[in-house]
Amino acid sequence: MCGAALRLVILLSVPVLVTACQRSAPRPSIVLVVLDTTRADAVSAYGSVKGSTPTVDALARTGLLYEHAFSNANWTLPSHASLFTGLLPSQNGVQGGTDALGDLPTVADLLGQAGYETVGVSENPWLGPNNPMAKRFERFQRADKDLVGDVEQWLRSRTDARPFFLFLNIMDSHGPYKLRERNPFLPAGVTRQQAREVLKVLGRGLHEYLCTATPEQWDMTVLRALYLGNVQAADAKLGRVLAQLEPVRQAGPVIVIVTSDHGEYFGEQSLIEHEIGVGNAVLHVPLVVNGLVDTPPARIAAPVQLVDLMPSMLHWAGAPVPPNLAGEVLATAEPARPRTRPIVAEFHEYRLSDPSLTPGARAVEEGKWRNCGPEDRVSGDMRALLDFPYKLIAYTKYPPALFDVRADPREQHDMARGQPETLAKLSAELTALLPALALREPAPKAQLDAAEIERLRALGYLAE
DSSP states (O other): OHHHHHTTTTTSOHHHHHHHHHHTSOOOEEEEEEETTOOGGGSGGGSSSSSSOHHHHHHHHTSEEETTEEOSSSSHHHHHHHHHHSSOHHHHOOOTTBOOOTTOOOHHHHHHHTTOEEEEEESOGGGOTTSTTGGGSSEEEEOSSOHHHHHHHHHHHOOOOSOEEEEEEEOTTSSSOOOOSOOTTSOTTOOHHHHHHHHHHHHTOGGGTTTTOOTTSHHHHHHHHHHHHHHHHHHHHHHHHHHHHHHHHHHSOEEEEEEOSOOOEESGGGOEETSSOOOHHHHEEOEEEEOOTTOOOEEEOSOEEGGGHHHHHHHHHTOOOOSSOSOOOOOSSOOSSOOOOOEEEEEOOOTTTOTTOOHHHHHHHHHHTTTOOGGGOOSSOEEEEEETTEEEEEESSSOOEEEETTTOTTOOOOOTTTOHHHHHHHHHHHHHHGGGGOSSOOOOBOOOOHHHHHHHHHTTSOOO
């Protein structure tokens, strides 16, 4: 049909005919999966570990794997807000324990306006149905136990012929770490009882490890092994979701995107979990895209960031991309001539500056950091600028730090004194960006119902 139409170009208008041909191709449905709290090096497709994520690995083999993908924040709310809006935390206003976006459009808004059915299912209580970001979807629900059943139920009841945008947050990688019946990642000789003892120490509070831990520490090795068991469980759940979606994927184009909102510390920079900071351990995340039409499989080394996903999804759906975003459409092949592009991440301190903290919660927060000193750089706001492979960390309360994240991914060797020219260059780049990072006031504090508060407390987010 399109070939015959194009032969009429001499007689008819070119734009009209090209548009008619384009319309004959079905628009892809889009599945965006966030494997919450999953570091890039916990995904076996990245080569640091074996067998942790066979489902993601299979998607990567026939799709695109971005080797250097970075989150724009260290935890759930600001990271998802950046992912959904294409804007950095200072630009969208979602910082600290806040979640309101005002009138900023999200990818769910814009895909909905473009005719997509928009559905979200989240296991993370921060992203419950009451969250303003969740309210931008036509349908959004919190999965209390396992979202596979929720996806199955939606697919069974679905009669809509529209393409869909399905967002999923899978929570298994997130703590508390579990001693699973089978964990091939535990170091040889480590007994289940020893692993339980490490979990007991962690259960007494993060103060046991904060500002004292190192990646080489035995406890950290055990915790990371338990974490990898969690990651393996998240990947298995993803596999079950994709099995549910297989008939849809066979019937028409479906783009599957797998990433994470942030990673996890295991002694890097003497930190644990992901409460603060802009270290590589919490910013370097996996990113795999599968299902793009006429796109050969590739591993792409050019650095990218989560704010790139919003404009990319809109572009792939044929929807208009808003101007003035921090993100840009992802390259689908390695650029022939890589260009310099700064990647930015932000941390906005909120834990002790939050006036709503009860005296008990404030005491817990203060006690948590009792082993930390000025040399640990754990307070105040922080921003990271990555001009790959060099990364600047700018602090409001401490001197800046400089790392080569390719040669030193654990960021153990601060080069700020040894490379003053590189430090000055990246500092100037960040200074030039600052006017664009002050567009919005911080949003109001997140509103949570009683059930969400209890679930967050179980995850270690909230003190009594």
